[in-house]
Amino acid sequence: MTPLKKKLFTVYVFSKLSTRRFFRDRLALFFGILFPLIFLFVFGSISKGSNGGVSFNVALINNSKSEFAKQFVTQLQHSKLFKIDKKLTSLSEANDKMSKSQIDGEIVLPADFGAIQNGVPGGQVMVYYSPTNDQAGQALTSVLQQQFAAINAKFVTAKAPFSVVGTQTKQKSLTSFDYTFSGLLGFSIMGAGIFGPMNVFPELKKQGILRRFHTTPIRVWQYFLSTMISQAITGLVAIAVMFAAAIAVFGLHVVGNYLEIALFLAYSIVMILGIGLSIGGWAKNERQAAPLGNIIVFPMMFLSGIFFPRFLMPEWLQGITNYIPMSPVIDGARQLITEGKHLTDIGPQLGIMAVWMIIIYAIAFRVFRWE
Secondary structure: OOHHHHHHHHHHHHHHHHHHHHHHOHHHHHHHHHHHHHHHHHHHHHHHHHHOOOOEEEEEEEOOOOHHHHHHHHHHHOOOOEEEOOOOOOHHHHHHHHHOOOOOEEEEEOOOOOEEEOOEEEOOOEEEOOHHHHHHHHHHHHHHHHHHHHHHHHHOOOOOOOOOOOOOOOOOOOOHHHHHHHHHHHHHHHHHHHHHHHHHHHHHHHOOHHHHHHOOOOOHHHHHHHHHHHHHHHHHHHHHHHHHHHHHHHOOOOOOOHHHHHHHHHHHHHHHHHHHHHHHHHOOOHHHHHHHHHHHHHHHHHHOOOOOOHHHOOHHHHHHHOOOOHHHHHHHHHHHHOOOOOHHHOHHHHHHHHHHHHHHHHHHHHHOOOO
8 A cells, every 4th residue: 555545544544433423422413413403493484484474463452343343353363464362352451462562553443343334334443553663563554454455446446547567577586594594504514614623622632632643643634634524524414404404394495406515515614624623723622712713703603694694784894794704605505505506606705715725724734733
């Protein structure tokens, strides 16, 4: 066996051992696979709810005994737009709930609501809302006005001089969940690439394991390469579980090429891993690793689009966040997964990641110590 093959065989053995250790460690499995899944279900449920349309928590006070009022109440109760608190039967109880922001508004049907006049039912619905919840109140009023416009059209026929026609375009747009999923992928990649080495390396130093490795012929580049391979494998497994859950539960529609997506995500894990290797390789113990890790991780977590899209930020801040290591990862993942782009279409993201990889690994090799 040639010297190069011997060195690569050492890399293979260490990467195999690291991968096996991951799947045997329950704590590592929890934080590597289950913890990102928890975030997926929490934020995915929020996004799915926001994509499903507007809904209002309201109190419905019916003071009318007309047949039309009964039908209207039944219609509201079966509508997905309104979540009616059936326990509230008086205006005073509803006012108390609204003062605590537990409901969005009150819908009151007066005693004469639905009374027959000139052969058709009529009346006025009263909507009450708090000044502190002005937007929801106005939206609730607007929704009820639209519903009554449709009811009025059944009783009174009048041709309007002006009209609006809505036409759906063929071009699909991204949903809130598409942005959420790309951000959660970034969170999973960050967990695999940074938190793993940042926590494991100081513990290995504390136990003297790295010191014993140093007495063997293994070199730093071999140890780094074996760690990169192991983290890429375990990271892709965790991401595959996230994809399966997102597709099965939240209906994620993947339009990109799976092979290109896998290659990009593996590349992303390896790039971000350099940060974990730098922190964990430099720190002597957990007390040194944790503060430095938080200083680096938290700005990336909140400025690179993990929890909310970067287009919501001010333009000057967007320009800065374009060059944060996690930003091209999340942008590239979103373009590949939900926009159907190819690796050749995300050259700017790949270029920024390549520059960061050179910088990060230069630091990692420089600051690494075996004990």
